Amino acid sequence: MAKAVVVNGDRFIPMISERRIKARVKALARQISRDHRGTVPVFIGVLNGSFVFFADLIREVTIDCEVDFLKLSSYGDTKISTGNVRLLKDLNCQVEGRDIIIVEDIVDSGLSMEYIKTLILRQNPRSFKIVTLLYKKEAVKSDIHLDYVGFIIPRDFVIGYGLDYAQRERNLKEIYRLAPARSDGRGSRLQTVPAAAGTGKRTAQILE
Ligand code: IMP
Ligand code: MG
Numbered sequence: 513m514a515k516a517v518v519v520n521g522d523r524f525i526p527m528i529s530e531r532r533i534k535a536r537v538k539a540l541a542r543q544i545s546r547d548h549r550g551t552v553p554v555f556i557g558v559l560n561g562s563f564v565f566f567a568d569l570i571r572e573v574t575i576d577c578e579v580d581f582l583k584l585s586s587y588g589d590t591k592i593s594t595g596n597v598r599l600l601k602d603l604n605c606q607v608e609g610r611d612i613i614i615v616e617d618i619v620d621s622g623l624s625m626e627y628i629k630t631l632i633l634r635q636n637p638r639s640f641k642i643v644t645l646l647y648k649k650e651a652v653k654s655d656i657h658l659d660y661v662g663f664i665i666p667r668d669f670v671i672g673y674g675l676d677y678a679q680r681e682r683n684l685k686e687i688y689r690l691a692p693a694r695s696d697g698r699g700s701r702l703q704t705v706p707a708a709a710g711t712g713k714r715t716a717q718i719l720e
Pocket of ligand 1: 617
């Protein structure tokens, strides 16, 4: 597996390998394709963070679909969610009557997703679903329902595979987490378990 990386003096250690990400993305795309057979959904990527996941996911989708993008304000150069969400780029597609699938890299506080949900539902879609690669279950401050979840992760700050720290490291092929401040932290343990509350009846992978 890859080595640790240092960004702005902070050390990040490997958390989810490229192989695991690939397998999970494929499984999510298969499930989404199955659930939307007979429809032409619009996949809406949330820029910038979701662009890598988005590109990989839709290439594994086997039904007809359309794509569009939204851009929200980011955390800036910090590692903490400010809850201050602003729309920087609106959609170009028509939402009314369409099956909408929001594609996010990570749901942390859930405040961005609350904002997106309100924005989309105002425009009367036929259906509304959310897929997120990562879900910081313990950090979520809303009870938003996530339809498809790649991995449930601890509250650690993560980078790579589209996720940035101060706009850097989006091009890493694997996902890394901020190393614990104390040096007794052991590697992440990966298990597959039935998804817990908020993620429906599907399975998600939980990292602890
Ligand atoms: P939320 O509104 O707190 O759920 O945060 C949503 C957005 O913040 C995500 O779409 C990411 O772009 C960014 N974000 C949240 N947690 C992390 C992280 O651990 N690393 C990098 N970006 C993050
Ligand atoms: Mg994002």
